[in-house]
Amino acid sequence: PKEIFLKDYKMPDYYFDSVSLNFSLGEENTIVCSNIFVYPRVEGISNPLVLDGKDLKLLSIKVNGKELKKEDFHLDAQHLTIVSPPSGTFSLEIVTEIYPQNNTSLEGLYKSSGNFCTQCEAEGFRKITYYQDRPDVMAKYSCRVEADKSLYPVLLSNGNLIEEGDLEGGRHYALWEDPFKKPCYLFALVAGKLVSRDDNFITRSGRKVSLRIWTPAEDLPKTVHAMYSLKAAMKWDEDVFGLEYDLDLFNIVAVPDFNMGAMENKSLNIFNSKLVLASPETATDADYAAILGVIGHEYFHNWTGNRVTCRDWFQLSLKEGLTVFRDQEFSSDMGSRTVKRIADVSRLRNYQFPQDAGPMAHPVRPHSYIKMDNFYTVTVYEKGAEVVRMYKTLLGSEGFRKGMDLYFKRHDGQAVTCEDFFASMRDANEANFQNFLLWYSQAGTPRVKVTSSYYAETNTFSLKFSQEVPPTPGQPVKEPMLIPVAVGLLDSKGKDMPITSIYHDGTLESVSTHDRPIYSTVLQFKKKEEEFVFSDIPEWPVPSILRGYSAPIRLDSDLTDDDLNFLLAHDSDEFNRWEAGQVLARKLMLSLVSDFQQNKPLNLNPKFVQGVRSILGDTSLDKEFIAKAITLPGEGEIMDMMEVADPDAVHAVRSFIKKYLASELKSEFLRLVESNRSTETYDFNHHSMARRALKNIALAYLVSLEDAEITELALHEYKSATNMTDQFAALAAIAQNPGKIRDEALSDFYTKWKNDFLVVNKWFALQAMSDIPGNVENVKSLINHPAFDIRNPNKVYSLIGGFCGSPVNLHAKDGSGYKFLGEIVVQLDKINPQVASRIVSAFSRWRRYDETRQSLAKAQLEMIMSANGLSENVFEIASKSLS
Numbered sequence: 001p002k003e004i005f006l007k008d009y010k011m012p013d014y015y016f017d018s019v020s021l022n023f024s025l026g027e028e029n030t031i032v033c034s035n036i037f038v039y040p041r042v043e044g045i046s047n048p049l050v051l052d053g054k055d056l057k058l059l060s061i062k063v064n065g066k067e068l069k070k071e072d073f074h075l076d077a078q079h080l081t082i083v084s085p086p087s088g089t090f091s092l093e094i095v096t097e098i099y100p101q102n103n104t105s106l107e108g109l110y111k112s113s114g115n116f117c118t119q120c121e122a123e124g125f126r127k128i129t130y131y132q133d134r135p136d137v138m139a140k141y142s143c144r145v146e147a148d149k150s151l152y153p154v155l156l157s158n159g160n161l162i163e164e165g166d167l168e169g170g171r172h173y174a175l176w177e178d179p180f181k182k183p184c185y186l187f188a189l190v191a192g193k194l195v196s197r198d199d200n201f202i203t204r205s206g207r208k209v210s211l212r213i214w215t216p217a218e219d220l221p222k223t224v225h226a227m228y229s230l231k232a233a234m235k236w237d238e239d240v241f242g243l244e245y246d247l248d249l250f251n252i253v254a255v256p257d258f259n260m261g262a263m264e265n266k267s268l269n270i271f272n273s274k275l276v277l278a279s280p281e282t283a284t285d286a287d288y289a290a291i292l293g294v295i296g297h298e299y300f301h302n303w304t305g306n307r308v309t310c311r312d313w314f315q316l317s318l319k320e321g322l323t324v325f326r327d328q329e330f331s332s333d334m335g336s337r338t339v340k341r342i343a344d345v346s347r348l349r350n351y352q353f354p355q356d357a358g359p360m361a362h363p364v365r366p367h368s369y370i371k372m373d374n375f376y377t378v379t380v381y382e383k384g385a386e387v388v389r390m391y392k393t394l395l396g397s398e399g400f401r402k403g404m405d406l407y408f409k410r411h412d413g414q415a416v417t418c419e420d421f422f423a424s425m426r427d428a429n430e431a432n433f434q435n436f437l438l439w440y441s442q443a444g445t446p447r448v449k450v451t452s453s454y455y456a457e458t459n460t461f462s463l464k465f466s467q468e469v470p471p472t473p474g475q476p477v478k479e480p481m482l483i484p485v486a487v488g489l490l491d492s493k494g495k496d497m498p499i500t501s502i503y504h505d506g507t508l509e510s511v512s513t514h515d516r517p518i519y520s521t522v523l524q525f526k527k528k529e530e531e532f533v534f535s536d537i538p539e540w541p542v543p544s545i546l547r548g549y550s551a552p553i554r555l556d557s558d559l560t561d562d563d564l565n566f567l568l569a570h571d572s573d574e575f576n577r578w579e580a581g582q583v584l585a586r587k588l589m590l591s592l593v594s595d596f597q598q599n600k601p602l603n604l605n606p607k608f609v610q611g612v613r614s615i616l617g618d619t620s621l622d623k624e625f626i627a628k629a630i631t632l633p634g635e636g637e638i639m640d641m642m643e644v645a646d647p648d649a650v651h652a653v654r655s656f657i658k659k660y661l662a663s664e665l666k667s668e669f670l671r672l673v674e675s676n677r678s679t680e681t682y683d684f685n686h687h688s689m690a691r692r693a694l695k696n697i698a699l700a701y702l703v704s705l706e707d708a709e710i711t712e713l714a715l716h717e718y719k720s721a722t723n724m725t726d727q728f729a730a731l732a733a734i735a736q737n738p739g740k741i742r743d744e745a746l747s748d749f750y751t752k753w754k755n756d757f758l759v760v761n762k763w764f765a766l767q768a769m770s771d772i773p774g775n776v777e778n779v780k781s782l783i784n785h786p787a788f789d790i791r792n793p794n795k796v797y798s799l800i801g802g803f804c805g806s807p808v809n810l811h812a813k814d815g816s817g818y819k820f821l822g823e824i825v826v827q828l829d830k831i832n833p834q835v836a837s838r839i840v841s842a843f844s845r846w847r848r849y850d851e852t853r854q855s856l857a858k859a860q861l862e863m864i865m866s867a868n869g870l871s872e873n874v875f876e877i878a879s880k881s882l883s
């Protein structure tokens with residue numbers, strides 16, 4: 001397999017001005033005619049024109065209306081090369097035959113539940129027709145779709161519907177035209193038996209936009225929340241970024257077979273059904289929140305991704321990091337900002353940090369790839385979003401908005417790079433962003449150390465920082481980067497002190513005055529070591545550092561447990577209140593892990609129990625915040641901090657703490673369950689979600705007591721639940737403890753929901769993630785369950801992906817988890833390489849474990865590497881993991 005490098009980027013020799021496509025969809029095959037108007041980038045050249053193509057049967061090729069002779073073109077498995085095209089502009093007409101009904105990769109044109117649909121990003125368009133499949137070739141598209149009318153009554157593509165009509169033989173057609181230039185990865189086509197929920201939105205300039213959400217008829221009632229989310233997103237983008245929708249029609253289609261979450265095709269977003277369909281009875285609060293976020297995300301791409309797109313795939317974070325940042329802000333504004341920030345930071349810590357510290361570590365803008373699909377990662381998305389957030393932290397809301405405005409003014413209609421975004425932010429604000437671009441090119445999570453000192457004689461307080469970016473594959477040595485550190489100082493009563501001036505780098509900078517006090521400031525830390533000295537500080541403060549998690553780093557401070565408890569109780573920055581609790585919990589868990597490994601008895605520090613007790617009883621706190629604050633750091637997060645990851649010890653310790661807290665705080669937890677039951681009908685609003693979150697985590701704690709009375713309680717919650725959030729949480733609680741009651745509840749749930757595939761997927765995931773010893777056998781038998789289908793990505797992610805989410809079973813010492821996973825990857829790879837590649841990533845951190853586990857995992861990776869016909873997708877992950 002060939003590795004592609006950013007440094008080798010070259011502009012194309014030819015551009016495409018317009019493309020007209022004609023699809024004749026059939027049961028046996030599909031015929032695609034494409035008519036392209038080509039022009040050279042530089043006049044007079046006649047270099048070969050190389051088109052990408054995969055799994056296509058070429059039927060004919062014409063240049064300026066004349067069929068090309070055999071010697072005028074080359075054909076290989078990946079390309080069609082026109083040896084010497086005419087100089088100047090010319091037309092290119094290509095006819096290909098494809099077989100969507102056999103396409104199990106779900107890339108290009110394929111069938112899902114009898115309907116046709118497409119997925120072109122990143123390089124799927126080449127499985128539809130020969131084309132320059134790269135994002136810097138932008139053209140205007142028209143698309144004519146023709147199909148059997150009774151089987152495929154609805155025919156959709158991008159842009160506006162220009163014409164439709166009936167044809168002979170029970171067929172019909174529709175002609176679509178998209179007035180905006182776009183790269184081919186944004187092309188989409190859907191044909192099938194679908195109905196739509198219709199609504200409309202009036203933009204702030206008065207344009208009336210028709211909104212349609214398409215699903216099979218039986219699912220239509222479940223699209224209310226998706227429509228609400230879409231309208232909220234349209235309004236929010238106008239209010240916050242001044243960005244309006246630009247066409248008269250916006251379509252969303254929900255399909256059950258989809259490799260990822262959703263796709264932002266121009267005016268025809270295609271979604272995994274999981275991220276569209278919801279009803280109170282079948283979807284949880286987490287599903288509702290995910291739908292809001294992803295509908296927003298895909299809609300926001302219309303400007304950040306579609307109107308301004310990427311020059312090449314290395315720039316992916318230009319659109320993804322920015323759009324994730326936008327959807328995070330949208331969700332924050334629609335719910336609780338603190339709770340959303342906590343959820344996003346936890347995700348970063350649990351998934352991105354490990355990636356950044358492992359063999360697949362790559363910068364936000366990767367330097368190379370074998371298969372681009374492998375780089376739709378938490379680093380490009382989530383760390384990329386943190387990079388965008390740092391611009392806002394450095395520039396403030398207004399400065400950030402000015403930068404965004406300039407970005408659109410300069411680049412609307414273009415395919416650009418991360419430097420272009422950076423330059424817009426810098427130029428709009430005349431900012432000095434020294435070292436900031438390193439965030440795009442250096443992989444690895446920076447480790448920042450901070451020590452504090454107080455000088456009573458001078459009333460000054462000093463924070464001394466040092467930074468270290470760890471080595472990552474291909475990048476042994478790193479430079480210091482610009483790290484924005486938001487800081488506040490708490491006095492002995494827990495109140496923020498005014499920050500008046502800071503001495504730094506030989507100058508005294510005034511921050512605020514007496515009549516306009518400022519209580520939080522952003523330090524720009526950009527050298528290996530730097531000191532910031534705060535003046536007019538009358539007493540030794542407790543510093544609140546990295547407020548709101550102002551940079552994606554690991555922070556080690558010299559704060560004592562007393563300081564952390566103080567911050568937990570008083571910090572005006574709610575994120576840092578939560579963080580203080582997490583730092584305490586991480587320390588505690590690590591020290592208990594070491595006790596466990598030395599066979600010492602486990603004892604929980606009474607101060608920790610007291611801390612949890614006071615949070616539970618603090619009525620001034622938001623209930624969802626409480627739920628987050630009493631959630632212990634994940635097992636992955638703790639293993640990530642160990643020299644040699646020990647899944648058994650970490651699991652034992654986490655379970656011990658849960659059980660200990662449950663027994664000490666039993667009456668508090670019981671009271672929380674009782675006082676937070678759902679009273680009214682289901683509503684997706686922060687207040688009621690927060691009640692459910694708190695009640696359900698209390699129940700989860702209680703069942704760890706394995707007490708008959710509590711099991712009764714959980715069964716009661718399960719039976720009396722009036723929505724899926726409560727019902728599923730109760731089932732999960734019951735399923736924590738093996739036995740007859742568990743088996744009966746699981747089977748009752750399946751019987752209830754067997755006709756709803758999205759709910760059945762939850763049922764698969766719940767069992768797959770179970771930490772019951774030897775669970776691999778149960779998962780193996782579920783593979784043969786009639787509701788499982790290895791060709792459906794959602795089912796694979798629920799069952800196999802779910803299993804990877806249970807460290808004790810995945811890393812079982814007898815190697816049973818690894819062996820199961822290895823065999824599945826080889827089987828999956830033949831069906832769907834993108835999905836197989838996501839699953840094989842579970843092996844990537846095998847070096848973090850003890851020698852026995854290492855050799856067992858390594859053997860599976862080697863077995864995978866030796867499989868016949870291995871895809872480039874799996875090859876890249878498996879080989880990088882081994883190297």
Ligand code: B3K
Nearest residue numbers: 121122262263264373376
């Ligand atoms: N842009 C798509 C991701 C496409 C993934 C291709 N393997 C979804 C999104 O981020 O909005």
Ligand code: ZN
Nearest residue numbers: 297301320323
């Ligand atoms: Zn996206």
